[in-house]
Amino acid sequence: MSDHPDDRTQQPDQEAEIVHLDKFRAGRHPYPPTRVDLPGRDEHDWISDLEEKTKTRRPIVPLWLRSRAEALSILRWIAAHYAYVAGYQVSRAPLYAGRLAVRSPRGLGRLVSGFFRWTFDLEGEPVRLATVQKADPEAYLKLSRQRDARVRLRVFVTLLTLATLLIASILVAAAPTPAQWATLAFTLTLLGLLGRPADRPLIDRAVIPASVEKLTSDVVIRALGSLGIAAINQAVAKNPRNPLDFKAPITRDGPGWRADVDLPYGVTVAEVMDRRDKLASGLRRPLGCVWPETVPEAHTGRLMLWVGDQAMNKARQPAWPLLRSGSADLFKPTAFATDQRGRFVGLTLMFVSVIIGSIPRMGKTFLLRLLALIAALDPRTELHVYDLKGTGDLSALECVAHRYRAGDDDEDIEYAITSMRALREELRRRAKVIRNLPKDICPESKVTPELAGTKSLGLHPIVIPVDECQVWFEHERYGAEFEAICTDLVKRGPALGMVLILATQRPDAKALPTGVSANAAVRLCLKVMGQLENDMVLGTSAYKNGVRATMFSFNDKGICYFSGEGENPRIVRCVYLDAPAAEKIALRARAVRQQAGTLSGHALGEDFDAPEAAPVRDLLADIAAVANEPKLWNEVVVDRLAELRPEVYGPWGELEGAAKTAQLTNALKPHGVKTGQVWGTTADGKGANRIGITRDDITQALTQRDSRKGTGAAS
Numbered sequence: 001m002s003d004h005p006d007d008r009t010q011q012p013d014q015e016a017e018i019v020h021l022d023k024f025r026a027g028r029h030p031y032p033p034t035r036v037d038l039p040g041r042d043e044h045d046w047i048s049d050l051e052e053k054t055k056t057r058r059p060i061v062p063l064w065l066r067s068r069a070e071a072l073s074i075l076r077w078i079a080a081h082y083a084y085v086a087g088y089q090v091s092r093a094p095l096y097a098g099r100l101a102v103r104s105p106r107g108l109g110r111l112v113s114g115f116f117r118w119t120f121d122l123e124g125e126p127v128r129l130a131t132v133q134k135a136d137p138e139a140y141l142k143l144s145r146q147r148d149a150r151v152r153l154r155v156f157v158t159l160l161t162l163a164t165l166l167i168a169s170i171l172v173a174a175a176p177t178p179a180q181w182a183t184l185a186f187t188l189t190l191l192g193l194l195g196r197p198a199d200r201p202l203i204d205r206a207v208i209p210a211s212v213e214k215l216t217s218d219v220v221i222r223a224l225g226s227l228g229i230a231a232i233n234q235a236v237a238k239n240p241r242n243p244l245d246f247k248a249p250i251t252r253d254g255p256g257w258r259a260d261v262d263l264p265y266g267v268t269v270a271e272v273m274d275r276r277d278k279l280a281s282g283l284r285r286p287l288g289c290v291w292p293e294t295v296p297e298a299h300t301g302r303l304m305l306w307v308g309d310q311a312m313n314k315a316r317q318p319a320w321p322l323l324r325s326g327s328a329d330l331f332k333p334t335a336f337a338t339d340q341r342g343r344f345v346g347l348t349l350m351f352v353s354v355i356i357g358s359i360p361r362m363g364k365t366f367l368l369r370l371l372a373l374i375a376a377l378d379p380r381t382e383l384h385v386y387d388l389k390g391t392g393d394l395s396a397l398e399c400v401a402h403r404y405r406a407g408d409d410d411e412d413i414e415y416a417i418t419s420m421r422a423l424r425e426e427l428r429r430r431a432k433v434i435r436n437l438p439k440d441i442c443p444e445s446k447v448t449p450e451l452a453g454t455k456s457l458g459l460h461p462i463v464i465p466v467d468e469c470q471v472w473f474e475h476e477r478y479g480a481e482f483e484a485i486c487t488d489l490v491k492r493g494p495a496l497g498m499v500l501i502l503a504t505q506r507p508d509a510k511a512l513p514t515g516v517s518a519n520a521a522v523r524l525c526l527k528v529m530g531q532l533e534n535d536m537v538l539g540t541s542a543y544k545n546g547v548r549a550t551m552f553s554f555n556d557k558g559i560c561y562f563s564g565e566g567e568n569p570r571i572v573r574c575v576y577l578d579a580p581a582a583e584k585i586a587l588r589a590r591a592v593r594q595q596a597g598t599l600s601g602h603a604l605g606e607d608f609d610a611p612e613a614a615p616v617r618d619l620l621a622d623i624a625a626v627a628n629e630p631k632l633w634n635e636v637v638v639d640r641l642a643e644l645r646p647e648v649y650g651p652w653g654e655l656e657g658a659a660k661t662a663q664l665t666n667a668l669k670p671h672g673v674k675t676g677q678v679w680g681t682t683a684d685g686k687g688a689n690r691i692g693i694t695r696d697d698i699t700q701a702l703t704q705r706d707s708r709k710g711t712g713a714a715s
């Protein structure tokens with residue numbers, strides 16, 4: 001506007017800005033920052049633009065119409081909503097009738113006075129009076145004539161109306177009573193409507209209960225604005241009407257609402273998840289209804305907010321398809337949980353190892369038992385069940401299990417270690433069988449449904465559910481061996497048809513050795529208390545990426561993050577089966593097995609005792625045997641152990657660099673032996689400091705242990 005030099009003259013009413021030259025120069029940047037953007041407009045490649053757009057394509061068939069069950073659920077919801085509104089208004093019909101009756105006298109007054117004013121043209125009265133006051137006879141005469149003509153016609157119309165009303169009243173007086181009542185109701189309604197005060201509507205708005213209240217963008221903005229996240233508050237202050245970018249309209253999605261929102265720059269979904277309780281308060285919904293989730297294929301600020309009509313832990317769960325009949329096929333997904341929308345979620349047990357973790361009393365054992373029951377319902381499966389809590393929670397499975405043990409006493413552990421050694425041998429046998437099979441029969445070097453069904457090959461699925469697995473790994477005598485066998489099973493077992501399912505209430509490095517936790521394909525994490533446990537179960541960086549089982553509340557029993565099957569970790573609610581139901585299903589599984597002739601081992605009453613001469617593996621004693629130097633690097637110790645007992649420490653020896661070192665450090669922790677930097681030399685004589693052990697620490701730990709045993713024996 002004032003670019004022209006002549007225009008730049010200061011207007012007299014504008015004050016000039018006074019600049020202190022010295023201050024201004026001092027504040028000036030010595031080297032003005034240079035922009036690195038290229039001059040000119042952004043160049044667009046329309047094909048990449050199109051490709052970008054395809055990422056945000058909206059589905060042709062709306063989400064809720066994709067499945068029959070979901071469409072039905074939406075229709076049910078709509079019907080329930082309108083039935084509610086109708087019910088609400090019908091229940092208030094007497095109130096509305098009362099209101100109309102009370103208002104009808106005023107309505108009659110308004111009607112009569114309105115008619116009177118109209119008939120005698122009273123609305124023209126002020127104008128006529130004005131002509132009288134102005135003493136304008138001509139205008140007055142004109143208006144009077146007009147009024148007389150009008151009144152003549154209107155009086156006639158009014159008389160006609162009154163006559164019609166009179167005849168109608170006589171007819172009504174002679175009519176049957178229902179017609180009289182109907183006329184009275186109609187007249188009262190009409191008069192009541194006419195007598196309505198301007199500020200008081202007749203019909204109340206149906207007060208829609210919170211559980212089905214519509215989720216609107218205003219409600220979402222209000223809730224996100226109440227989280228105390230500075231960037232969201234700034235966005236709301238800057239643009240109160242439109243502070244957030246909604247990527248799609250808020251829609252019904254199953255029994256709830258779904259909103260897709262881009263949070264302001266720099267705010268992550270993880271921050272919102274951390275404040276789930278505040279979000280629920282902002283939405284005015286129970287905590288169990290509010291589920292903020294990330295959209296991993298978008299960016300970390302894309303929030304998918306699902307708000308259920310009912311809390312997930314309270315919503316009615318559909319009956320489990322295998323509850324009363326049917327069998328399972330481990331090679332196919334079997335329903336084990338429902339998602340937030342109430343749809344069944346399946347898990348394919350074949351070719352995976354499973355880790356279940358949570359704090360106590362959240363439903364870990366129930367979930368383990370459910371997975372074991374699914375395995376039991378496939379008659380080909382051989383079950384090895386270990387209940388190390390010893391409370392008999394898995395006793396329902398005794399009637400189908402090939403190996404079963406509850407408890408953590410010495411004989412229980414020896415039973416387990418003997419059976420696990422046999423399983424390791426089985427693993428090796430299977431590897432050989434698979435290796436020797438022709439490629440056309442076994443193209444991918446793994447068990448197929450056909451191979452699993454061929455009895456002579458012995459490649460049937462073997463499922464090993466272990467509750468409170470930390471008891472094994474922390475066992476003084478057999479801990480290292482259990483760890484070595486389980487690591488091997490987790491790594492090689494899935495392809496060979498051996499499925500290990502480990503549940504623990506203390507998911508840390510001791511309870512869940514890294515070799516095991518890092519290689520499990522399926523992870524189920526119920527509520528945990530911190531980032532460490534979360535990542536132990538769900539995998540490294542899960543917490544950082546917004547997959548946080550810490551956000552579950554203590555009431556979210558049976559609700560977990562399920563990662564491994566499908567693309568992204570998702571929140572599911574496991575099927576609830578109590579002990580009597582579990583027993584019934586197990587008995588059904590037994591009947592199927594009897595028919596198929598696959599009942600074996602413990603289920604047939606076979607005694608499986610730990611052989612007396614089972615070789616003893618003792619990590620401390622083994623290290624003492626191989627460590628002749630005062631200080632030794634972990635990697636050297638592991639190599640020597642692997643040489644000493646390849647059947648126990650062989651897999652350790654195959655680990656690379658840091659993993660090999662960490663393996664020994666973790667294995668020594670339960671024995672109270674710490675590793676640290678020790679000086680040593682490489683094979684070619686070069687000296688270096690690396691993580692290692694000191695022989696004195698090992699002998700000291702051995703002495704302490706033996707003396708403890710001595711005291712225990714004496715007491």
Ligand SMILES: Nc1ncnc2c1ncn2[C@@H]1O[C@H](COP(=O)(O)OP(=O)(O)OP(=O)(O)O)[C@@H](O)[C@H]1O
Pocket residue numbers: 358359360361362363364365366367389505557558559573574575576577
């Ligand atoms: N899917 C589920 N839905 C609803 N409630 C459940 C579900 N699974 C378990 N629960 C409830 O949670 C309680 C605890 O379950 P469970 O015994 O499996 O916990 P846990 O985590 O194994 O505990 P602990 O670590 O003490 O063994 C059960 O009594 C049960 O009522």
